[in-house]
Amino acid sequence: MDFKNQEVRIMNSGDTAWVLASSALVLLMTVPALAFFYGGLVRRKNVLSLLMQCFIILCVISLQWILYGYSLTFGPDTGIGIIGGFDWVGLRGVGGQPNPDYAATIPHSVFMIFQCMFAVITPALIVGAFAERIKFSAFLLFTILWATFVYDPLGHWVWGMGGWLKNLGALDFAGGIVVHTSSGVSALVMAILIGKRIGYQERSFRPHNLPFTVMGAALLWFGWFGFNAGSALAANELAANAFVTTNTATAAAGLTWALIEWQQHGAPTILGAATGAVAGLVAITPACGFVNPMNAIFIGILVSVFCYIAIAKVKAAFKYDDALDVFGIHGVGGIWGTIATGLFAEKAVNEAGANGLFFGNVHQFLVQIMLVIVAAVFAAVMTWILFKFVDALVGMRVEKKDEIIGLDLTQQSEAAYTVIE
Amino acid sequence: MKYIVAIIQPHKLDEVMKSLEDVEVNLVTVSNVLGRGRQKGLTEIYRGAKEVGSLLKKIKLEIACNEDFVEPAIQAIIKGARTGEIGDGKIFVSDLYEVVRIRTGERGGKAIG
Numbered sequence: 001m002d003f004k005n006q007e008v009r010i011m012n013s014g015d016t017a018w019v020l021a022s023s024a025l026v027l028l029m030t031v032p033a034l035a036f037f038y039g040g041l042v043r044r045k046n047v048l049s050l051l052m053q054c055f056i057i058l059c060v061i062s063l064q065w066i067l068y069g070y071s072l073t074f075g076p077d078t079g080i081g082i083i084g085g086f087d088w089v090g091l092r093g094v095g096g097q098p099n100p101d102y103a104a105t106i107p108h109s110v111f112m113i114f115q116c117m118f119a120v121i122t123p124a125l126i127v128g129a130f131a132e133r134i135k136f137s138a139f140l141l142f143t144i145l146w147a148t149f150v151y152d153p154l155g156h157w158v159w160g161m162g163g164w165l166k167n168l169g170a171l172d173f174a175g176g177i178v179v180h181t182s183s184g185v186s187a188l189v190m191a192i193l194i195g196k197r198i199g200y201q202e203r204s205f206r207p208h209n210l211p212f213t214v215m216g217a218a219l220l221w222f223g224w225f226g227f228n229a230g231s232a233l234a235a236n237e238l239a240a241n242a243f244v245t246t247n248t249a250t251a252a253a254g255l256t257w258a259l260i261e262w263q264q265h266g267a268p269t270i271l272g273a274a275t276g277a278v279a280g281l282v283a284i285t286p287a288c289g290f291v292n293p294m295n296a297i298f299i300g301i302l303v304s305v306f307c308y309i310a311i312a313k314v315k316a317a318f319k320y321d322d323a324l325d326v327f328g329i330h331g332v333g334g335i336w337g338t339i340a341t342g343l344f345a346e347k348a349v350n351e352a353g354a355n356g357l358f359f360g361n362v363h364q365f366l367v368q369i370m371l372v373i374v375a376a377v378f379a380a381v382m383t384w385i386l387f388k389f390v391d392a393l394v395g396m397r398v399e400k401k402d403e404i405i406g407l408d409l410t411q412q413s414e415a416a417y418t419v420i421e
Numbered sequence: 422m423k424y425i426v427a428i429i430q431p432h433k434l435d436e437v438m439k440s441l442e443d444v445e446v447n448l449v450t451v452s453n454v455l456g457r458g459r460q461k462g463l464t465e466i467y468r469g470a471k472e473v474g475s476l477l478k479k480i481k482l483e484i485a486c487n488e489d490f491v492e493p494a495i496q497a498i499i500k501g502a503r504t505g506e507i508g509d510g511k512i513f514v515s516d517l518y519e520v521v522r523i524r525t526g527e528r529g530g531k532a533i534g
Contacts (some may be wrong), residue, residue, distance in 0.1 A: 080464060204472045204474070204475075205472075206465070206467065206472060261466065261469070264469070265466045265469075265471075267466070269466060269467075271467055271468060272466075272468065275468055308469060311469060312468060312469025312470065313467050313469075316469075316470065325468060328468075
């Protein structure tokens with residue numbers, strides 16, 4: 001986020017147009033991009049359940065956001081930087097006039113709807129962890145609670161005016177902490193608590209449609225320009241820097257993953273290249289408005305190394321069933337990106353930011369480490385509580401028989417593919 | 422009358438169809454099938470996790486023919502499908518009790534070709 005305190009409070013049509021377009025780009029990241037990225041990775045009997053979960057999150061959180069989510073996250077602080085108040089419930093007072101605390105040159109409602117798309121995609125990322133075995137009602141209840149009790153407070157801490165982590169100088173340009181670390185860590189907790197899919201590591205779990213997954217990854221890359229460059233909240237040189245670093249880190253990460261596989265298994269896979277690219281997008285997210293393009297290459301290369309180890313080695317060793325590697329990509333990538341911001345950030349790129357460790361500022365590095373720890377612990381504890389609550393209320397997991405038949409037929413009462421026309 | 426079922430490698434289908442044509446066996450039903458034999462599956466890798474396939478993609482041919490065509494058909498399939506490697510497939514031949522052409526109601530050898 002660019003929180004420059006601009007003196008001139010004049011609406012700028014170029015900025016407004018760019019942030020509106022960026023909002024639409026970020027919407028596209030949830031549906032269809034993430035939905036198909038995930039949908040292709042599951043077995044054919046569960047593809048619609050993933051599309052449905054992503055789609056319904058877009059519906060539900062869009063409403064949650066304007067009803068009270070935006071007010072809790074960005075509304076005037078209630079005292080000690082923990083949560084926003086109810087002043088902006090139902091978008092009261094959130095209209096055409098800019099709010100200079102957040103973005104001085106665009107209507108307040110444009111900032112609000114841009115942030116809405118972030119609130120939507122974050123819980124949607126988590127669904128990959130409990131894919132192929134969660135009850136739809138439980139998923140829906142969990143999602144609304146998670147948005148309210150994890151995303152909204154954490155967003156306030158890091159991005160809201162008066163948020164306590166923001167006041168400590170935490171740097172998270174577009175959501176490495178608020179979006180990726182929070183969803184990734186929560187995903188790990190969910191995967192462990194809900195348990196493995198029936199037959200996991202005994203039978204094969206092949207992705208049923210990798211072209212879907214590749215198309216989803218490519219659309220994520222495309223939409224991410226809105227996510228990252230849009231977070232400049234203006235059509236300016238900072239947006240341009242975020243755009244360039246995003247593309248650069250993603251390219252480096254996609255290539256690196258493919259090369260790792262080539263070396264390890266004798267063949268580079270498209271799933272690997274696509275996975276690496278998404279990891280690169282995640283890692284550059286908190287850093288894109290604070291680092292220069294050359295350092296984005298390092299961030300991209302290293303995120304693929306870390307995420308590959310997390311998915312191919314650590315997950316295999318601990319045997320948890322994070323079905324679509326949400327922790328391995330978003331958790332590990334988000335944590336690395338947030339720490340990397342503390343290493344590579346420089347004021348030469350963004351005057352409103354800070355210098356990182358490699359530019360002589362140890363303090364910023366320590367702030368970023370603390371940011372990771374606080375966000376990870378908060379997300380893990382809250383997710384554990386919400387899991388227990390929802391599980392007691394409606395039961396989190398589907399019946400064994402329903403899991404074997406598949407969620408499309410048992411939760412959605414429809415099938416993706418016909419056998420005979 | 423005999424009923425010939427052949428399981429072959431997918432990449433040999435074109436050659437088998439050509440060699441069957443050469444001996445004037447033109448009526449064939451073809452399907453995609455999965456099967457398991459002595460041939461091991463190819464290793465697939467998904468995000469670093471190895472999956473060794475236990476079922477392999479094969480092509481199944483079904484041919485109904487009169488006695489005169491049985492041996493030429495078998496030879497044609499072997500000619501088209503054989504590579505000498507494990508996994509070339511099998512040919513099963515069994516007696517065929519009856520054939521009925523739906524359009525005309527003809528039966529037996531007349532209905533077959």
